[in-house]
Amino acid sequence: MLRNEKKEVSCIAMMRMNTVKIILSICLLTCTAGCSADVTEISDIALVTATGIDYDKKTKKYTFTSYCLLPTTTSTANTGKLSDWVVSASGSSILDAAKKLRSQVGKTLIWQHNKFIIIGEGAARYSFYEIMDFMIRNRQIRITSFLFVSKGRAVNLLHMNTETEDLLSNDLLGKVRNEKDWGRSISQSIQNIANWNTDPYRGFVAGKISKSRHSFKSKDALSLSGGSVFNHGKWVGWLDEQDVLVVHLLSDKSKWKNLTFSESFPFHDSNVTLHFKLDKQSIQCRDTDGPTVDIHLSLTSTVGEIEHYLSVDKLDTIIQLEHAASTFLENKIKHSLSHFQKDLNVDVIGFSDLFYQHYPKEWAALKHKWSDIYPTIPVQAHVTVKIDKLGLNQYLGDH
Amino acid sequence: MAAQNKITHGQLSCLVFSYLSGFSTLFLSEAALLKQDVWMSYLIGMTLAIGMLWLLCYVQWKHPLLTMVEISDKLFGHWVSRLVLMIYLIYMLEMQAAACRALSTFYTTVVIPNMPSNQMILLIILCTTYATYLGLTTIVRAVQITLPFFLVGILIICFFLLRDVETNPFLPQFQHSFSEVMYGSLLSLYFPFGKLVVFGFLLARVKNMKKIFSSSIFGLILAALYLLVSAYLTLGTIGIHLAGTATFPFFSSIQMVKFGEYLERIEITIIGIWTIFTLFEIVVLQYVFTILLRHVFRIKNMKPFILPIGLLFFISAQKSFLRLSDLTFYNLNIAPFSTMLPIAIIPIMLSIMTLLRKEKT
Numbered sequence: 001m002l003r004n005e006k007k008e009v010s011c012i013a014m015m016r017m018n019t020v021k022i023i024l025s026i027c028l029l030t031c032t033a034g035c036s037a038d039v040t041e042i043s044d045i046a047l048v049t050a051t052g053i054d055y056d057k058k059t060k061k062y063t064f065t066s067y068c069l070l071p072t073t074t075s076t077a078n079t080g081k082l083s084d085w086v087v088s089a090s091g092s093s094i095l096d097a098a099k100k101l102r103s104q105v106g107k108t109l110i111w112q113h114n115k116f117i118i119i120g121e122g123a124a125r126y127s128f129y130e131i132m133d134f135m136i137r138n139r140q141i142r143i144t145s146f147l148f149v150s151k152g153r154a155v156n157l158l159h160m161n162t163e164t165e166d167l168l169s170n171d172l173l174g175k176v177r178n179e180k181d182w183g184r185s186i187s188q189s190i191q192n193i194a195n196w197n198t199d200p201y202r203g204f205v206a207g208k209i210s211k212s213r214h215s216f217k218s219k220d221a222l223s224l225s226g227g228s229v230f231n232h233g234k235w236v237g238w239l240d241e242q243d244v245l246v247v248h249l250l251s252d253k254s255k256w257k258n259l260t261f262s263e264s265f266p267f268h269d270s271n272v273t274l275h276f277k278l279d280k281q282s283i284q285c286r287d288t289d290g291p292t293v294d295i296h297l298s299l300t301s302t303v304g305e306i307e308h309y310l311s312v313d314k315l316d317t318i319i320q321l322e323h324a325a326s327t328f329l330e331n332k333i334k335h336s337l338s339h340f341q342k343d344l345n346v347d348v349i350g351f352s353d354l355f356y357q358h359y360p361k362e363w364a365a366l367k368h369k370w371s372d373i374y375p376t377i378p379v380q381a382h383v384t385v386k387i388d389k390l391g392l393n394q395y396l397g398d399h
Numbered sequence: 400m401a402a403q404n405k406i407t408h409g410q411l412s413c414l415v416f417s418y419l420s421g422f423s424t425l426f427l428s429e430a431a432l433l434k435q436d437v438w439m440s441y442l443i444g445m446t447l448a449i450g451m452l453w454l455l456c457y458v459q460w461k462h463p464l465l466t467m468v469e470i471s472d473k474l475f476g477h478w479v480s481r482l483v484l485m486i487y488l489i490y491m492l493e494m495q496a497a498a499c500r501a502l503s504t505f506y507t508t509v510v511i512p513n514m515p516s517n518q519m520i521l522l523i524i525l526c527t528t529y530a531t532y533l534g535l536t537t538i539v540r541a542v543q544i545t546l547p548f549f550l551v552g553i554l555i556i557c558f559f560l561l562r563d564v565e566t567n568p569f570l571p572q573f574q575h576s577f578s579e580v581m582y583g584s585l586l587s588l589y590f591p592f593g594k595l596v597v598f599g600f601l602l603a604r605v606k607n608m609k610k611i612f613s614s615s616i617f618g619l620i621l622a623a624l625y626l627l628v629s630a631y632l633t634l635g636t637i638g639i640h641l642a643g644t645a646t647f648p649f650f651s652s653i654q655m656v657k658f659g660e661y662l663e664r665i666e667i668t669i670i671g672i673w674t675i676f677t678l679f680e681i682v683v684l685q686y687v688f689t690i691l692l693r694h695v696f697r698i699k700n701m702k703p704f705i706l707p708i709g710l711l712f713f714i715s716a717q718k719s720f721l722r723l724s725d726l727t728f729y730n731l732n733i734a735p736f737s738t739m740l741p742i743a744i745i746p747i748m749l750s751i752m753t754l755l756r757k758e759k760t
Contacts, residue, residue: 353566
């Protein structure tokens with residue numbers, strides 16, 4: 001009898017405990033996301049996939065442009081399609097202009113999927129610090145986004161249609177992806193730029209985006225080619241395609257490990273085009289009798305095309321061709337480095353970082369007059385080219 | 400003490416690692432200060448923490464049947480011991496307030512900006528209070544369940560980050576003055592390595608008393624390794640300049656991880672794991688706080704006081720470090736010096752007293 005009573009009491013206690021647990025669980029449910037008032041439905045959002053920032057020096061106004069996509073469509077005619085549109089607003093600061101976009105768009109703008117920041121030439125020249133500060137401070141903008149400087153206003157480029165009729169952001173992504181196949185354009189992430197921007201000794205090359213028109217086409221097309229040079233946190237000028245290729249070759253491995261590019265050069269009264277792939281790269285600095293830099297590049301190559309008959313099946317010809325290609329690339333690198341050192345006086349490759357890392361004591365003396373020393377540093381470029389493939393056909397014949 | 404309330408030395412290692420690694424990589428203050436020489440500060444900080452731990456273990460070994468609070472009573476006398484324990488209570492209140500604020504600031508800056516910080520802190524404290532109510536063995540089992548997820552997650556992240564490290568970010572070495580390195584070491588001793596001092600009050604709960612030092616050291620070294628790897632990867636991936644100015648540098652570097660071209664934004668999984676481990680840190684602090692409070696005020700049944708202690712934790716966290724700059728100032732200028740008393744001086748005093756008593760007997 002007593003045992004039954006005890007059992008009953010413990011059962012009642014268990015039930016009470018369970019009731020308390022259930023009530024507590026219900027209370028905690030109010031903290032879950034579904035019960036929050038701060039909820040945004042997917043039909044209420046617009047994804048920003050490319051952003052443009054322009055600055056007018058006269059009016060001191062920023063123009064903030066967003067290339068937006070609707071992840072869902074309410075129109076039955078457009079089912080299965082992503083609808084895109086471009087919206088712009090001006091303001092006294094970037095944030096002010098960005099906030100004004102809200103008055104023009106009936107959606108909540110989401111920047112988490114933004115991959116491209118396009119900065120107008122004026123903005124890059126006069127307010128780059130503020131733009132960088134805005135981007136790395138903002139939680140919605142990812143530091144892996146790519147930054148390009150546009151020739152002209154960014155807003156005009158974002159309004160352009162692509163040649164593939166694809167979304168502009170997809171088209172740009174494809175062009176960034178194609179960078180490794182020709183090496184004449186460059187895409188830099190915001191993270192890299194933010195890190196280099198405050199370095200007082202080195203500059204950097206960011207991407208360049210512009211309109212290009214061919215003689216056989218009636219309308220302009222978006223083009224990623226060349227680069228834009230920054231030094232001491234300010235835009236300095238443009239870089240042509242050939243110099244950008246050299247920047248790729250002398251940059252970190254992530255920039256060149258998948259890079260293939262082609263070059264044409266004269267050889268035995270013929271014009272030869274080779275496909276190159278960089279296998280090894282080494283940049284070493286020394287400070288024995290003054291600072292010097294040694295560059296060693298090792299490339300493999302495939303014969304791409306030959307203007308006239310050339311006996312490429314013979315070892316002698318191949319060796320001569322390899323030598324000619326090496327000399328050609330060495331001259332090309334020297335020419336570009338001379339431009340960086342003497343014309344621009346901007347350490348876009350980051351020789352200062354190398355001296356700092358490997359010769360810290362010498363660097364302590366060098367850094368005070370780095371801008372004077374940098375243009376005079378002798379740079380030795382040694383290129384070794386090995387032609388390992390001839391293609392499917394060795395030669396067409398001697399006619 | 401009942402055998403079922405004891406933990407094994409392996410569980411102690413897991414708990415030490417989780418407790419130290421909670422959000423130790425969130426700010427990386429030493430890395431921002433010493434940049435490539437940060438490894439020296441970690442090495443010195445870790446060595447000092449090992450010394451402190453050895454002193455605590457020595458005291459515990461000499462009094463195997465007593466808990467650390469009882470040892471304190473025995474060595475210092477009743478009233479001085481109370482004063483010493485009060486110092487630890489204040490230390491733990493400060494540490495939990497800093498942890499709550501750091502976690503809520505991180506969440507409201509990065510993940511959910513519209514959520515009020517107080518609401519966030521309340522949720523944290525509700526969780527930790529419930530865990531304290533459940534007791535040490537449950538806490539340790541929870542650690543054992545979550546630790547593999549943390550290890551796998553962080554290993555994958557580190558592997559993918561390592562691919563982005565092009566040059567050795569720890570070059571050139573020895574570029575900072577002796578005083579800068581010592582200050583950095585002081586910072587790393589205060590946070591995270593010195594936090595280990597609260598484990599002194601849990602050593603008596605370990606089954607195999609002989610292994611308390613080795614198992615704690617194992618957890619400590621793993622935590623130091625994790626911190627060192629995080630600093631290396633952060634400096635190597637986002638760069639020395641950006642790492643020095645970013646609010647949450649390791650988080651910024653984790654943002655760069657992507658699998659292929661499309662699978663990115665995986666940092667949210669790491670945020671989840673970080674959160675759980677920070678909770679463990681606060682849970683341990685709250686649990687030890689409860690033990691000390693029980694002893695100081697001679698409370699027999701502690702269960703009715705667990706919720707009020709949680710409320711005390713909530714209020715102290717809610718009223719402290721209202722701005723991030725307050726927390727930064729506290730972390731860089733006040734705590735490295737003020738916490739020397741509980742982290743270093745009291746353990747040294749305990750061991751000296753133990754030694755003197757031993758010589759007398």
